[in-house]
Amino acid sequence: MEVPYLYISLLLLLLASYLFRRKSANLPPTVFPVLPIIGHLYLLKPPLHRTLAKISAKYGPVLLLQLGFRRVLLVSSPSATEECFTKNDIIFAxxxxxxxxxxxxxxxxxxxxxxxxxxxxxxxxxxxxxxxxxxxxxEFHDIRVDECRLMIRKLMSDSNPVNMKTVFYELTLNVMMRMISGKRYFGGDIAATEEEGTRFRKIMDETVLLASAANIAPYRS
Known part of the structure; x- marks a missing residue:
């Protein structure tokens, strides 16, 4: 019976310590409760932008969220956003x-x-x-025009349903890569066996996959 009481005492001590530190600091309002270890992570549900909009509508335009061990400032009003990125831009840089x-x-x-x-x-x-x-x-104007023309030609030649997210993703990357290296790596006219293009597409797909995957590491410390 002593072990559970010890755990409860430690949790209460951590909670009291957190509340004391927060009261002593000049911080924006936050959402209660702030759970131990995970903080406000329990509030974040997909779609994330709508969840954050609901939180802002309920609790105010400027909020301090505790995501794990990281503090995150949620700003949703134009005036507060302007103050963050104009008057205090270096602080948030x-x-x-x-x-x-x-x-x-x-x-x-x-x-x-x-x-x-x-x-x-x-x-x-x-x-x-x-x-x-x-x-x-x-100088890059012709590249943008050419890529848009190729995209439209591709859409006109295919009567099947099209995933526009993928189309615009390929368009953007082709424009960027032609600006940087003079080569395009996406599209039907690109040979699938081209080693450099295949390697680049694989790197980009893996990067996007890793960037969008859930990762607890940033919120542990």
């Missing part, structure tokens, strides 16, 4: 360090996963000049 970002993002050194600092500013500068500038976008 850092990226969370997750296992997926470490592996796919070359140890958090890519533009998407890099934290705010010299490396991130340098990558933004390169992207702005070499990819997103008006001059470069005009």
């Amino acid at each position: 850092n990226r969370p360090h997750m296992l997926f970002g470490k592996i796919i993002g070359n140890n958090y050194t890519t533009l998407i996963w890099s934290s705010y600092g010299e490396n991130w500013r340098n990558l933004c500068r390169i992207a702005s000049l070499e990819i997103l500038s008006t001059r470069r976008l005009n």
Whole structure:
């Protein structure tokens, strides 16, 4: 009988410690109850965007959620979003360090996963000049037009139902890869035996699968 009482005492101690720390900090309101270990993960059900919209509608436009051991700020009002990304943009510029970002993002050194600092500013500068500038976008205009033409031609030639999500996915990747390497890796005119294209498609499919899979690691610490 002593062991269960010990577990209950430890849980109560952890809960009291959490509530004390939260009251002493200037934090946004949160949703009660906050369960031990999992926090608010029990609230997240598919489809996720609708679940978060319901939570915001019920509890307010700015909420602090505890997902495992990670704190997440849920912002749903335009004014609060503007304040986060204009007045306090540097504060929110850092990226969370997750296992997926470490592996796919070359140890958090890519533009998407890099934290705010010299490396991130340098990558933004390169992207702005070499990819997103008006001059470069005009240079890539023919590529975008050509890929859209190929996509429309493919849709017109097939009378069967089409998964538009897959079509736009292939369109986007073909445009990106032609901008970067001058090659397209998706579409009916691509030989399935082409080694480089086959390897690239396999990498992209595996990356998307891993990115969308459930992974408890980011919320454990």
